[in-house]
């Protein structure tokens with residue numbers, strides 16, 4: 001009988017994509033997936049280490065798994081991903097009920113590691129690789145809708161932003177063979193998928209070299225977009241320093257690359273950006289935005305912002321607010337700075353912005369973004385968008401939901417038989433997070 005595997009995933013899209021790779025490795029080794037934790041033989045939690053609260057959440061979940069194990073002795077608990085990599089064997093020492101820890105480059109070895117666990121013993125593999133891209137593993141798609149899928153095109157990060165733990169948890173940057181990416185895209189299209197997000201910590205530094213062959217990110221994008229005109233190709237995440245004119249041109253020229261760019265700014269102050277080791281200034285970032293707007297006037301622009309980084313003054317914070325207004329972001333992920341052990345910021349700077357000041361600044365950033373998002377939605381009123389229909393709306397089964405090019409969710413009355421199709425939807429209203437519309441025949 002096959003053993004049952006339950007996977008829970010935290011963190012970024014990359015982690016969700018990794019869980020699909022893990023599921024594939026395990027299915028090829030006599031495991032089957034279950035959505036019911038209580039019937040699992042193996043529980044894996046794929047973790048994130050980016051902020052302290054992400055780790056706290058996982059530690060809380062491990063307590064739940066422990067209770068499960070008490071009721072069902074013999075259940076194996078594994079912690080995988082960035083937190084496993086960051087804490088390494090310490091995690092095993094402090095969490096006696098955890099049987100296995102596996103870093104992001106060791107997923108091929110999970111079955112043999114699980115096999116090797118004996119009563120009372122623990123297993124660990126946190127070796128990072130300079131080559132592993134899992135390129136020949138066909139992920140098991142865990143998203144049930146069957147319309148939108150991730151393809152991981154590169155792994156690791158060489159940027160060393162001073163606040164960030166990722167270069168330490170995911171290792172050096174490496175790009176995946178484009179042929180395997182193109183094959184995966186073709187397979188997905190044949191299976192009915194209509195949207196692909198190319199994933200990497202910094203996709204626009206993708207470069208693949210083999211003998212005479214050299215491919216950069218804009219060229220890869222062009223080739224994946226050529227798989228089929230009805231396959232939308234998105235990508236995440238981009239680093240502003242690498243958002244070249246060539247990339248902007250490629251997005252502008254290619255019909256099925258949606259007009260949407262997620263471009264994390266982190267701070268609007270050049271001083272803070274310097275301490276963050278972001279390798280660009282406020283003006284440089286604003287110039288990139290100007291170039292994007294010039295070539296792709298209707299481009300959706302979204303971002304990530306950190307409030308209260310080391311040494312951030314009130315004027316620095318005001319510069320973040322003014323930059324947000326100047327760009328007019330459609331959406332933002334906003335965070336309070338959380339010091340991560342081992343990072344450059346932890347070694348070089350004091351985490352000196354008091355907690356209440358961090359909270360207040362974050363609140364001001366969130367408040368402003370709500371206004372900007374509201375404005376962005378108001379600007380869409382009466383416009384008609386091409387929407388890729390993903391499935392029924394969660395809240396109302398008589399309505400369908402999909403996304404426009406700018407990646408905004410639109411809900412509209414329609415029947416389920418248009419799932420996977422491109423339709424024209426006119427925006428008639430909006431809530432804080434969603435556009436509301438009607439089908440145009």
Ligand code: 5AD
Pocket residue numbers: 050051163164165264266304305306335336337338339340
């Ligand atoms: N503290 C707060 N936010 C962080 N991010 C990365 N590291 C930290 C940290 N130490 C945010 C950045 C990044 C996003 C994925 O998480 O904004 O773009």
Ligand code: SF4
Pocket residue numbers: 010011012013014015047048049050081082165166169170
């Ligand atoms: Fe979290 Fe970063 Fe790891 Fe993604 S890569 S899981 S965001 S620490």
